[in-house]
Amino acid sequence: MDYLNNRRQRFRAIDYVIDSADDILSEEIIKKLHYILEHDTKDSMLDWFAVGDYKKRPNVVGGLETVKPKDVRERMKELLGEYNVKQNVTINDIVAFHAEFEKIHPFQDGNGRVGRLVALKECLRFGVVPFLIEDAKKAYYYRGLYEWDNEKGWLTDTCLDGQDTFKKLLAKFEIGF
Numbered sequence: 001m002d003y004l005n006n007r008r009q010r011f012r013a014i015d016y017v018i019d020s021a022d023d024i025l026s027e028e029i030i031k032k033l034h035y036i037l038e039h040d041t042k043d044s045m046l047d048w049f050a051v052g053d054y055k056k057r058p059n060v061v062g063g064l065e066t067v068k069p070k071d072v073r074e075r076m077k078e079l080l081g082e083y084n085v086k087q088n089v090t091i092n093d094i095v096a097f098h099a100e101f102e103k104i105h106p107f108q109d110g111n112g113r114v115g116r117l118v119a120l121k122e123c124l125r126f127g128v129v130p131f132l133i134e135d136a137k138k139a140y141y142y143r144g145l146y147e148w149d150n151e152k153g154w155l156t157d158t159c160l161d162g163q164d165t166f167k168k169l170l171a172k173f174e175i176g177f
Contacts, residue, residue, distance in 0.1 A: 005040060010113075012036050017117050021124035024084055027076055029121070033114045034107050043109055055108040062146050066105035075104050089126040094119050095159045099148040129170070129177050131162030 013036045020029055035052030038044055044051045054072040058065075067075050083097050098119045105111045116133065123130040133141045137158060144155025170177050 009037050009039075013113075013117055014120075017121045018124070021121055023125075025080060025118065025122060025125075027080065030076075030106075030114060030118060033117050034110055037110050037113055037117075038107075049108050054106045057108060059105055059108060061102065061105050061111070062142055064103075064146065066103065072104060072106045076106055079104065089122065089128070091123070091128050091131070091159065091163060092156060094122045094126075094128060095156050096152070097122070098159075099145060099152075099155055102145050103148065129163050130166050131159045132165050132169075133158070133162050134165060137161065 013033055016033060016036055023029060031052050031054075038049075038051045041051075043049045048056045050056050054076070055069050058068060060066060079097070079100050083093070086093055098115050101115045101118065102111060107114065120130050122128075140154065140158045140161075144158045147154055167177060
C-alpha cells in the first residue's frame with residue numbers, strides 16, 4: 001500500500017510542477033512539493049517531521065553537515081532572491097540552484113526528490129531540456145553534490161549527461177526540443 005501511495009504522490013507532484021511551471025520559484029512552491037510528496041507517510045505522523053515546512057531537527061547528507069534548522073528560512077530566502085533576479089536562466093544556473101538547495105537541505109527528508117522536481121519545474125519555465133539522473137549514475141550525482149564547492153564540473157557534467165538522456169527520449173518519441 002505504501003508503494004502505491006508513494007507512486008500517487010509522485011504523480012501528483014509532477015502534475016503540480018507542470019501546473020506551476022510558469023510561476024516564479026518561491027518558498028510556497030517548494031514547500032507544497034514537499035507536502036505533496038510527504039503527507040500521509042509514516043514520517044508525517046511524527047510531530048517533529050514538519051511536512052510541508054522546514055526541518056525542525058539537524059540533518060546530514062552524505063556525511064556533510066547541512067544548514068541548521070534555525071537558519072534554513074533565511075538561507076532559502078537568500079538562495080531564492082539570488083536566483084530569481086537572473087534574467088536568462090541556463091541549465092548551469094538550474095544545476096547551481098539545485099546544488100545550493102541540497103546543501104541547505106531544508107526538509108527533514110525528501111530533499112533530493114523535491115530538489116529534482118524544482119529543477120524540472122525551472123527547466124520547463126525557462127525552456128531548458130530537463131535532465132534525468134538514472135539509477136546507474138546516482139553515484140556520480142552524489143559525488144557532484146558532495147564536491148560542489150571544490151569542483152562544479154562533476155555535478156554539471158552528470159546533469160548534462162542526464163539532459164542528453166532526456167533529449168534521446170524526446171527524439172525517440174519525435175518531440176522537438
